[in-house]
Amino acid sequence: MQNHATRHTVLGCLLTGILLSPSVSAQESRVSKVPFFTFGTTLEEQEKQLKTNPLLKRFKVSSQELAKDHHRPTYHYVSPEGIMNDPNGLCFWQGRWHMFYQGFPPEDPRVHWGHAVSTDLIHWRDLPYAIYPNPEDRVYSGSTFVEPNRVIAMYHGVGSGSMVATSSDPLLLNWSKVTGKPVIPIPKPGEKLPYNVFDPAIWKKGDQYYCVLAGQRPVGPGGKLIRALFLFRSPDLANWQYLHPFIENDGYGMVGDDGACPYFWPIGDKGKYILLHFSHMSGGKYMLGDYDQVNDKFIVTDGGNFNHGPMLPNGVHAPSAYPDGKGGIVTIFNVNEGKTDKTWGRIMSLPRLLTLDENGKLLQEPIGDLASLRSKKVTLAETALPANQEIVLPTVSGNALEMHAVIDPKNSPTIELNLLRSPGKEEYTRILFYKNGGFWDRSEVKNVQYSAISIDNSNASTLEGVRSRVPETASVLLKEGELVDLRIFVDKSIVEVFVNGRQCVAVRMYPGRNDSQGVSIRAHGSPATLKTLEAWQMENLFANP
Structure with missing residues (x-):
């Protein structure tokens, strides 16, 4: 497994681009109505463009209006406009932390990847939407893998399958989709596959990329559905081969759990791995164990919850994570609402640092420059x-x-x-x-x-x-x-x-x-x-x- 703890900052995006045309044909019906911009390739160019970006101006007005709500947080991240769902693709690139999330733009409330950047995990700066739907209908959850010269995002494209996009500019403002279509397509009508096509996590071992796709298998008691993750391998991000179910000895889930929003990475200095994920029954969860890299299996030895009850209402939802470069894992969750609110609702948790104690048990503490807010x-x-x-x-x-x-x-x-x-x-x-x-x-x-x-x-x-x-x-x-x-x-x-x-x-x-x-x-x-x-x-x- 290669180390992708490369570091990076985020500043912004702007308009060098063009507004996408309204949808007409079936293919065009998936084109977003949100203004789309292409940005320069240097930090100086991007910062100049961001100063006049229409989306950022809109975000500022919206944030000021939403801030009048008595219940809106003052130091937990929340979308500058509209509702918000899962955090996605947390990463550190060229000295800055980037957080993406499921955003719902008002003129086209299908999920786009929203985008914010921070140097300290607390002071977040909003950037324009990063990844727009098309050919997928909605841009759902996924993770990132950072290489020296680029950031790779792999995510679930609703109605299409697993999508891969890459970016290499200073603020990760310009994204290009590999092949322009799903690299692991959803099944065709009537087609039966030995795996589910759902939320992915991506990493690299040697010269091969690996990913797991979340899902379920009917192998629980009485044939009930239980959590499963399905392993794939690729030499080039475009062509993926299915291998087998990834998890063994999983005794840390409920019957009916699924492995949505996964993130898989080493933790600590004793060869252990963590698999963070989300259950649509019981919220945020984790598994700890050993990565059998010969047979490409995750052997689970421990596990637990970040949410300690039902998913809704008011509970800890899905994780997005990235290594801190010192053996720990930084993770952020979205936290569900407890009242009906059509303007905003879910917020992000404070970032947490996950580490292991001397007995291999999970530790967690807040991370980021919270002291600067005191x-x-x-x-x-x-x-x-x-x-x-x-x-x-x-x-x-x-x-x-x-x-x-x-x-x-x-x-x-x-x-x-x-x-x-x-x-x-x-x-x-x-x-x-x-x-x-x-x-x-x-x-x-x-x-x-x-x-x-x-x-x-x-x-x-x-x-x-x-x-x-x-x-x-x-x-x-x-x-x-x-x-x-x-x-x-x-x-x-x-x-x-x-x-x-x-x-x-x-x-x-x-x-x-x-x-x-x-x-x-x-x-x-x-x-x-x-x-x-x-x-x-x-x-x-x-x-x-």
Whole structure:
């Protein structure tokens, strides 16, 4: 497998191009109605063109209008216009991070790949749409592979099959589709194939390209469908040979899961691999294991979830990922909405860095220059938490916060933090830490008792039409006597909680009151101690788009 951790920035696109003609014939009916532009090949040319690009001017106006929504986030990425779905093709090229996503342009709301660029994974700059539909009807999910002289995107083209496109300019503004047609076509009417043609992940081993296509096989209990990925190989990106199903020993999925939005890459320094993916039943997931490069099989040895309940509402959706060049994997998810909104809805999670601990277990922590967003800071000294007494923290409040809390639960079975709390507690979002309240791990000789972290948004909103989520609850392993270390990010309609660098839970919520900004803490059953708490107000990235 070749290392594709080449690095790159993104600045923009502009008009050297031509508006595509309206559709007339069956072939032309797939031509996008969104203005299309061709850009120069140098960074200087591209930056000059971007300054007058009509799409970017439109995005600015749209962003300013959408920013009036009380629930729109201030430091989580969201589309500058319209709704948004899966992140796609995350990559690092010539010093900049590029994130693509499923965008829905207003004049042609079929999926196009939206595009944003960042040097720090936090401050994202919008660019014009990158990949337009045609011959495919919609540009769906896929991944990228970076070579020294180009970026390769492989994605699912709805109605056509697997598509491959390449770009080599400084800001990845100009894309060319290999062969101009699907390289792995969907089956013809009546044709039966031994594989599904769906979301792909691409990599390279030796002088051959490889990809897996997501899907299902009817080989579960009673012939039920279970997750599957199908392996292909190509010498040139244009001609692909089907090999076989890729996964073996997969015991980490639900019956009915599929392997959508996959990403496959090495992780850590001990030869392990990770396969990130999405289930239309149970949200974001991962598998860890060994890559048998002789037989081209992925032997699964571990796995888990990024979403800990149903996909909808308010849950963590699909991943897009790319290596950090140091053995870790950077990943971003889209997070689903919990209310009907025709103008916007889904947002991106904060970027996470995935690594492995000394025992091969997955670690995850926020990554990116979050510190640059911090403004007013409040620090609380050590505070005793009497049993069964809610303590309101009067100096800590806000709906766009970063908090770092270290807690000694002592003998308390449950520590409760309430965020986005109105003064009369008409609205509040609960974070609950259950000491030794998670699953028993009985997979090895030595049984281990986990703790659990939970977010409950059932009292988060008094608004009509807002849907609550079954409490999002995940197990997390703490060592005997280890303090609870919480990094909490609150951003208008999302809360993300990282626990001791080992687990993360994220949920959307929609407070209806302007005064739902308070914070309180409570130790259940037995006293505990809040060792430290730091809180920062977070700047609004979208105040001046």
